[in-house]
Amino acid sequence: MRIEIWSDVKCPWCFVGKRRFEKALADFPHREDVEVTWKSYQLDPTLPEHYDGTEEQYLSERKGIAPEQLRQMWQHLSQQAEGEGLAFDFDRIVVGNSFTAHRFLHLAKAAGRGDAAKEAIMSAHFEQGLDTSDVDVLASLGTGIGLDEAEIRETVAGDRFADDVRRDTQEARTLGVQGVPFFVVDRKYGISGAQPVEVFRQALDTAWQEAHPLVSLTPSADGPACGPEGC
Amino acid sequence: MRIEIWSDVKCPWCFVGKRRFEKALADFPHREDVEVTWKSYQLDPTLPEHYDGTEEQYLSERKGIAPEQLRQMWQHLSQQAEGEGLAFDFDRIVVGNSFTAHRFLHLAKAAGRGDAAKEAIMSAHFEQGLDTSDVDVLASLGTGIGLDEAEIRETVAGDRFADDVRRDTQEARTLGVQGVPFFVVDRKYGISGAQPVEVFRQALDTAWQEAHPLVSLTPSADGPACGPEGC
Numbered sequence: 047m048r049i050e051i052w053s054d055v056k057c058p059w060c061f062v063g064k065r066r067f068e069k070a071l072a073d074f075p076h077r078e079d080v081e082v083t084w085k086s087y088q089l090d091p092t093l094p095e096h097y098d099g100t101e102e103q104y105l106s107e108r109k110g111i112a113p114e115q116l117r118q119m120w121q122h123l124s125q126q127a128e129g130e131g132l133a134f135d136f137d138r139i140v141v142g143n144s145f146t147a148h149r150f151l152h153l154a155k156a157a158g159r160g161d162a163a164k165e166a167i168m169s170a171h172f173e174q175g176l177d178t179s180d181v182d183v184l185a186s187l188g189t190g191i192g193l194d195e196a197e198i199r200e201t202v203a204g205d206r207f208a209d210d211v212r213r214d215t216q217e218a219r220t221l222g223v224q225g226v227p228f229f230v231v232d233r234k235y236g237i238s239g240a241q242p243v244e245v246f247r248q249a250l251d252t253a254w255q256e257a258h259p260l261v262s263l264t265p266s267a268d269g270p271a272c273g274p275e276g277c
Numbered sequence: 278m279r280i281e282i283w284s285d286v287k288c289p290w291c292f293v294g295k296r297r298f299e300k301a302l303a304d305f306p307h308r309e310d311v312e313v314t315w316k317s318y319q320l321d322p323t324l325p326e327h328y329d330g331t332e333e334q335y336l337s338e339r340k341g342i343a344p345e346q347l348r349q350m351w352q353h354l355s356q357q358a359e360g361e362g363l364a365f366d367f368d369r370i371v372v373g374n375s376f377t378a379h380r381f382l383h384l385a386k387a388a389g390r391g392d393a394a395k396e397a398i399m400s401a402h403f404e405q406g407l408d409t410s411d412v413d414v415l416a417s418l419g420t421g422i423g424l425d426e427a428e429i430r431e432t433v434a435g436d437r438f439a440d441d442v443r444r445d446t447q448e449a450r451t452l453g454v455q456g457v458p459f460f461v462v463d464r465k466y467g468i469s470g471a472q473p474v475e476v477f478r479q480a481l482d483t484a485w486q487e488a489h490p491l492v493s494l495t496p497s498a499d500g501p502a503c504g505p506e507g508c
Contacts, residue, residue, distance in 0.1 A: 075464065248447070255451050260467030263480035269470025270357075272288040272320055273456035276340050277350065 047080045047254060052087040052218045052228040053164075055147040055178055058123050058134060061168045063227040063240030065130035070246035076254055084155065084164045086148040086214035087226045095179055097141035104141045126240075127172075138175025145211060147171075147178040152207035154193060162191040232257060278311045278485060283318040283449050283459040284395075286378040286409055289354050289365065292399045294458040294471030296361035301477030307485055315386065315395050317379040317445035318457045326410055328372035335372045357471075358403075369406025376442060378402075378409040383438035385424060393422040463488060 051067070053060035071077050090108075097104055105111045111119070120136045127134045147167055154163030166187045170176035176183045181202045188198040201207065221230060229237040229246075231253040237246065270277070282298070284291035302308050321339075328335055336342045342350070351367045358365045378398055385394030397418045401407040407414045412433045419429040432438065452461060460468040460477075462484040468477065502508070 248451075251448070251451050255453075258465070260452060260461060261465060263462070263466045263468050263483055264470075264472055264476055268456070269294070269468075269472035269476070270290045271294075271456035271458060271470035272285070272290050274320060276336070276342055277288070277290055277354070 047076065047250075047257060048083070048232055049080060050083045050085050050230045050233075052085045052214065052223050052230070053226045054087050054089045055144045055151075055167050055171055057087075057089055057226050058127065058172060059240040060227040061132060061134075061172055062123070062126050062130055063229075064164070064168070065132065066240055066243045067227075067229065067246050069243045070250060073247060074250045074254075076250075080250075082161065084151060084160050085217065086151065086211045087218050087223065087228070088144055088148070088211075088215060089226070091143070091145070091215075093141070093143040095143050095146070096177070099141060101136055101139040101141050132169075132173065134172045135175055136172075139171065140175060140177040140179075142177065142179045144178070145208075146202060147184070148211040148214075149201060149205075149207040150178075150184050150188065150198065152210040153198065153201045154188065154191065156207075157193055159191050159193060163188070163193075166191055278307065278481075278488060279314070279463055280311060281314045281316050281461045281464075283316045283445065283454050283461070284457045285318050285320045286375045286382075286398050286402055288318075288320055288457050289358070289403060290471040291458040292363060292365075292403055293354070293358050293361055294460075295395070295399070296363065297471055297474045298458075298460065298477050300474045301481060304478060305481045305485075307481075311481075313392065315382060315391050316448065317382065317442040318449050318454065318459070319375055319379070319442075319446060320457070322374070322376070322446075324372070324374040326374050326377070327408070330372060332367055332370040332372050363400075363404065365403045366406055370402065371406060371408040371410075373408065373410045375409070376439075377433060378415070379442040379445075380432060380436075380438040381409075381415050381419065381429065383441040384429065384432045385419065385422065387438075388424055390422050390424060394419070394424075397422055 051064075053064070071080060071082075074080065099107065102113065102116060105116055106113055120134075124134045124136070151160065151163050151167065154160050167178050170183065170187055171178050178184065181199055184202055185195050185198045189195050218228070221228075221236070225238065227240060229249075231237070231249070234256075235249065235253050237249050241249075282295075284295070302311060302313075305311065330338065333344065333347060336347055337344055351365075355365045355367070382391065382394050382398065385391050398409050401414065401418055402409050409415065412430055415433055416426050416429045420426050449459070452459075452467070456469065458471060460480075462468070462480070465487075466480065466484050468480050472480075
């Protein structure tokens with residue numbers, strides 16, 4: 047079973063959703079047969095590489111969210127994150143375009159470290175106040191999960207994997223993704239948002255069962271049985 | 278090998294099917310490696326806790342089964358049950374919702390007494406004319422198989438294991454179960470209804486063989502051999 051997850055490095059619900067999905071998957075009997083792939087999505091591709099201001103300024107100035115509403119939103123998000131063992135620190139967030147971070151994620155994916163990189167970069171952004179566009183930060187995160195430092199620096203400096211990021215974004219559009227996180231199972235089922243663990247688990251069960259219907263072991267017809275209409 | 282059996286306390290074919298399945302399993306060479314789990318299913322979740330009428334009234338009034346047809350059905354069922362050593366007494370059956378009985382079965386399952394409880398409660402319902410929603414009946418059945426009386430009473434009074442009953446029901450829907458008994462092997466094979474012993478035995482063999490294909494002991498290719506098409 048192939049699960050593709052569109053998400054942005056700068057999307058708080060994506061981090062919360064990652065945890066919830068992981069919990070559901072850990073409890074799924076066929077987890078060994080599930081292949082998870084992270085796909086790029088940019089909430090705001092118009093951002094400069096480095097935005098001159100805080101997350102609060104960015105969201106109020108560019109997105110028109112009132113400071114009071116923002117604080118309420120963050121409080122709710124922090125609580126939800128805390129429930130998943132995450133310690134968000136919105137006041138230290140470094141605002142900027144996530145394109146370079148996504149190229150870095152594709153480098154990691156090519157090396158089979160996609161999930162570890164996703165985890166490291168989201169923690170860096172939401173918990174540690176690190177600049178995930180910065181080549182030194184990415185070199186440090188990448189070497190921490192076994193990537194080659196020279197390759198990271200070369201990738202960040204050039205435009206390697208830019209096409210992969212664009213292709214993911216285009217695919218999201220094709221699939222009708224309008225927000226992230228967005229989970230796609232076997233290019234057949236969509237699960238939108240950071241759903242509760244139970245919902246992810248139910249979705250996994252349903253998708254698996256649809257793909258693997260029970261094989262009848264009885265030669266011809268059913269044996270005598272009882273149903274809602276009688277026996 | 279994991280076998281899950283969806284069934285309702287109030288389903289006569291489920292009791293007959295239990296006996297037939299047990300006979301097939303007793304004769305199965307790998308029976309020590311088979312784990313049987315009883316799962317909850319409700320034929321009629323809309324029934325009140327206690328229905329004011331006999332089984333005959335219930336089936337004719339609510340299910341529209343004509344009395345004559347009902348007598349024929351019961352005669353056939355009684356004969357089949359007798360063939361499995363069961364003495365059904367349809368005239369003494371206590372009609373009511375099986376939800377509490379299913380919660381009791383989950384309590385027993387948690388204590389490792391799922392099968393004994395299933396046996397006791399079906400006998401109580403079909404052979405002894407007992408009310409399997411009644412706390413005193415359940416306390417008596419439960420202590421008879423080694424459960425703690427205080428825990429039974431506490432469970433019946435509250436709503437413990439209600440989620441387990443609902444989860445089983447939801448799983449049945451996901452698997453496409455439309456009647457019971459329904460046997461699922463390794464979440465891969467389905468066997469519907471109270472099949473003859475031979476059919477269960479054949480299904481066990483097939484499922485085992487599928488899960489344990491012969492291992493080739495020859496290092497590379499096959500040796501020279503003859504088949505229907507020649508040598």
